[in-house]
Amino acid sequence: MQTGGGILRQPMSVWATAFAAVVAFMGIGLVDPILPSIAQGLKATPSQVSLLFTSYFLVTAVAMLITGWVSSRIGGKRTLLAGLALVIVFAALAGTSTSVAELVGFRAGWGLGNALFVATALAVIVGAASGGAESAIILYEAALGLGISAGPLVGALLGDWNWRAPFFGTATLMAVGFVLILTLLKAAPGPSARTALSAPIRALAHGGLSTTAFTALFYNFAFFTILAFTPFILGMSPYGIGAVFFGWGVCVALASVSGAPPLQRRVGSVSVLHLALALLAVLQAGIAVFAVAGMNAGVVVCVVLSGVPIGLNNTVFTESAMEVSDAPRPVASAGYNFVRWTGGALAPFVATKLGEEIGVAVPYVLGAVCCFVGMMILYLRRHHLRTLARVDADHARHDAAAAPAR
Known part of the structure; x- marks a missing residue:
């Protein structure tokens, strides 16, 4: 009889890569609790500080286009180590910044390292994990959820002492990940073919891939509107902001790992995306209403609950991008993430600027509109996603065959 713990029985190399992935994803939410402190310490406006996200994700998006080219020439392990080394250097440099311009520049370098690591980590985990590609993707998304949830907590704990401390802390943890991958991950055989730029x-x-990618672009705009702008309207200490986004991150992790797979089996991947985008739009509208009314408790509840649709979307979008086309997984991932992270790059500055100059509700209304645009793309181009229905059916049959006889 097959036990349910198969996903946890992985080689040490997979766990080493997953640990480094957790720390890499911590970098996304790490600065959230300290955004107001950074603005105060460097005498910057919220929109200027939001460029920390924009530079990070813009470079990440563009760099995704070269990750396959690099890894197919130097191998997955060396690409992981190169990405980690860049994150270590630029995270440490970010902690030494004396101006917003310096910090934004160092975050851009951090984004380059993050792109090399994150894109390659998914391929490495899929290749080395036991239990097939689906188990590997769930494990990867678990690392993403854990990193996103831990990031605000670590940022708050260290940032309450000094806003520079989270950057040095990330560099230290990434150094640990570097050593683990260097010693535990065996170099795979050389790539059989080189990937063109x-x-x-x-x-x-x-x-199918373009439909998934451009829907994810609009979803990511909504996602990062919440992540980048909300700390400025909560009016809380770093501990308070960290606690809110820790709760949000826990919802992301639980929905990614425990919520998405059974929902996909029951209603199908495309239906889960529609459901999650609609729920995220409703919660964005709720944040807008509560923010205008000055009801901070309502904003907090909606922000924390928004982790549920975000977790569902993260897993289903990633699986869909891997399965919907016949392109090699690393190539499909690079193209998809290039488009997807462009939304993450645009949202922080645009949302924060709108919030500064027009009103605090406007960024969230725009986020809700982006969710509905994503749903419209899914609906109008649904014929391109028929492959996902077959994949869902195959997974359901596999689960039925693997289930113990009653």
Whole structure:
């Protein structure tokens, strides 16, 4: 009889990569609790500080286009180590910043390292994990959820002491991840073929992958509106902001790992995306209403609950991008993430600028609109996603065959 703990029985190399992935994803939410402190310490406006996200994700998005080209020439392990080394250097440099411009620049370098690591980590975990690609993706998304939830907590604990401390803390943890991967991950055989620089863009010509990617662009705009702008309207200490986004991150992790797979089996991947985008739009509207009314408790509840649809979307979008086309997984991932992270790059500055100049509700209304645009793309281009229905059916049959006889 097959036990349910198969996903946890993984080689040490997988756990080493997953640990480093947790720390890499911590970098996304790490600065959230200290955004107001950074603005105060560097005498900057909220929109200027939001460029920390914009530079990070813009470089991450563009760098995704070269990750396959690099890894197919130097191998997955060396690409992981190169990415980690860049994160260590630029995270440490970020802690030494004396101006917003310096900090934004160092975050851009951090984004380059993050792109090399994150894109390659998914391929490495899928290749080395036991239990097949689906188990590997769930494990990867668990690392994402854990990192996103831990990031605000670590940022709050260290940032309450000094806003520079979280950056030095990340560099230290990444150094640990570097050593673990260096010693525990065996170098895979050399790539059988080299990936062309144009491969990720060419992969986006596939209707299913482009549909998934551009829907995810609008979803990510909504996602990062919450992450980047909300700390400025909560009016809390770093501990308070960290606690709110820790609760949000726990919801992301639980929905990613425990919520998405059974929902996909029951209603299908595309339906889960529609459901999650609609729920995220409702919660964005709730944040807008409560923010205008000055009801901080309502804002907090909606922000924490928004982790549920975000967790569902993260897992289903990632699986869909891997399965919907016939492109090699690393190539599909690079093309998808290039488009997806562009939304993450645009949202922080645009949302914060709108909130500063027009009103605190406007960024969340725009986020809700983006969710509905994403749903419209899914609906109008649904014929490109028929492959996902077959994949869902195959997974359901596999689960039924693996279930113990009653």
